[in-house]
């Protein structure tokens with residue numbers, strides 16, 4: 001695997017397809033699953049590692065986001081990546097006068113709780129697509145609303161990249177893997193799987209014809225009783241991320257989503273309906 005720090009060193013004219021996994025590093029099995037799939041389904045696997053300042057709000061964890069290039073490089077190589085592109089801030093933002101703003105799907109949930117976050121995500125992903133020029137890009141369902149934002153960006157701007165959404169990879173106890181899980185104290189780590197348990201419970205209730213609002217309410221209150229600070233717990237329709245008001249449609253057309261803080265760590269997760 002080749003580590004590339006400068007845009008000038010990116011490979012050009014590779015023969016065959018390029019599968020691309022954009023990341024912010026601090027790799028875990030979720031990232032590695034995307035990398036293995038990108039390599040398995042393409043001739044070349046390219047991973048980018050860039051902690052994108054533009055997608056962090058004031059008071060968020062940009063400064064303390066875990067950074068360990070050597071460990072990440074070893075893991076990416078083990079997962080079959082051919083290139084690890086770890087650009088500098090100046091390479092990604094030679095100027096900073098242009099943002100990609102996706103309207104509509106960003107109105108609620110993460111978009112409402114993290115103002116500017118999705119403009120930061122859409123901007124950096126389009127930049128990385130333009131730099132890496134992949135045929136296929138791989139994203140995790142863990143960040144469900146992000147997937148819908150990227151889909152809107154690609155469709156809305158005629159971006160010639162095919163998107164693949166990979167299922168969420170979980171710990172044995174159900175906790176969705178996340179770079180931020182390493183912030184959790186032992187006590188909070190023990191509580192964290194309740195997020196997934198509540199999502200499953202709500203999804204089962206809704207699938208079996210239960211009232212959506214009461215499924216949301218019981219998920220929220222069970223989490224609050226356990227000490228979580230719940231930002232949202234909601235059933236939504238896809239791809240628009242609008243609140244689900246009626247019975248869910250065919251499988252995969254809606255989901256239950258949650259964002260909650262345990263201690264100072266903010267966790268998000270979702271399950272398909």
Ligand code: AMP
Nearest residue numbers: 023024025030139140142143168169177
């Ligand atoms: P990040 O480094 O957090 O920006 O994540 C890079 C990519 O990995 C994004 O597409 C995420 O959705 C994806 N990802 C993160 N955690 C998981 C997980 N537990 N399972 C599957 N994909 C994930």
